[in-house]
Amino acid sequence: MENPVNAPFKEKVRIEIAKLREMTFKSKLEYIWEYYKFHIIIFLVLIFVLFSMLNIWVFNPNPESALFISWNAGFVTDEQEDKLREFLEERLIEEGVNEEVVVAQFFFGNPDPSIDMAGLQRTVAMIAAGMIDIFIVDEDLLNTYTETEYLQPLDSFLDKIMSIDPDAYERIKENVISVLYESDGIREERQMGIKIGSSPLFLKLGMFEQELYLGVSITSGRTDNVVKTLIMFFE
Numbered sequence: 001m002e003n004p005v006n007a008p009f010k011e012k013v014r015i016e017i018a019k020l021r022e023m024t025f026k027s028k029l030e031y032i033w034e035y036y037k038f039h040i041i042i043f044l045v046l047i048f049v050l051f052s053m054l055n056i057w058v059f060n061p062n063p064e065s066a067l068f069i070s071w072n073a074g075f076v077t078d079e080q081e082d083k084l085r086e087f088l089e090e091r092l093i094e095e096g097v098n099e100e101v102v103v104a105q106f107f108f109g110n111p112d113p114s115i116d117m118a119g120l121q122r123t124v125a126m127i128a129a130g131m132i133d134i135f136i137v138d139e140d141l142l143n144t145y146t147e148t149e150y151l152q153p154l155d156s157f158l159d160k161i162m163s164i165d166p167d168a169y170e171r172i173k174e175n176v177i178s179v180l181y182e183s184d185g186i187r188e189e190r191q192m193g194i195k196i197g198s199s200p201l202f203l204k205l206g207m208f209e210q211e212l213y214l215g216v217s218i219t220s221g222r223t224d225n226v227v228k229t230l231i232m233f234f235e
Helices: 007-023 025-059 078-092 113-128 139-147 156-165 165-172 200-204 223-233
Strands: 064-071 099-105 135-136 176-183 186-195 213-217
Touching: 007 025, 064 078, 064 113, 064 223, 078 099, 078 223, 135 139, 139 176, 139 186, 139 213, 156 165, 156 186, 156 223, 165 223, 200 223, 213 223
Parallel strands: 064 099, 064 135
Antiparallel strands: 135 213, 176 186, 186 213
């Protein structure tokens, strides 16, 4: 039975059904696969894509970032990094909330300058997107990040800490580092970093004592979690 190219859609459907009725089950499968395999493949691909998107957006969405720490100096093992992340998640994230704390190591000074450049570009892009909240750096990077305006002054954070936990504030104040900071053409000493290499939290987690400093990213928008984290370092 022919299926005329110019026949109306309903007529084409009627002819196809009539053809299939005359075939055995095996012949039907062979016929459908032979003439409609591209349609079937496209349909299956679309179904796969749809379910993948639903899985990501509805059933198992990726967690939001409650805090992102960019670790740019010193030495930390994967185990220590995990301990820090788990400690912060337990205290920053309420049960059932789909959020996470990220501790990501980005080190510079690689023999291959292209690797350093890629890392720098990634850091700049993440700062621009407001993804990074806290930097952990050495003294040289603290000065460099201040000059390149990667960091913001800590005055407002310290004021909030003083109102929330005066005891922690006193301990933090002893470790605050002032660096020359330029704003609107005016260069002045501002509180830009906090010495954390021997902080109570690091000692509690078994971290090696190092000359490390904490700075807050210029685009961080998670102020409350940053303040809570600063307090936790010196509780």
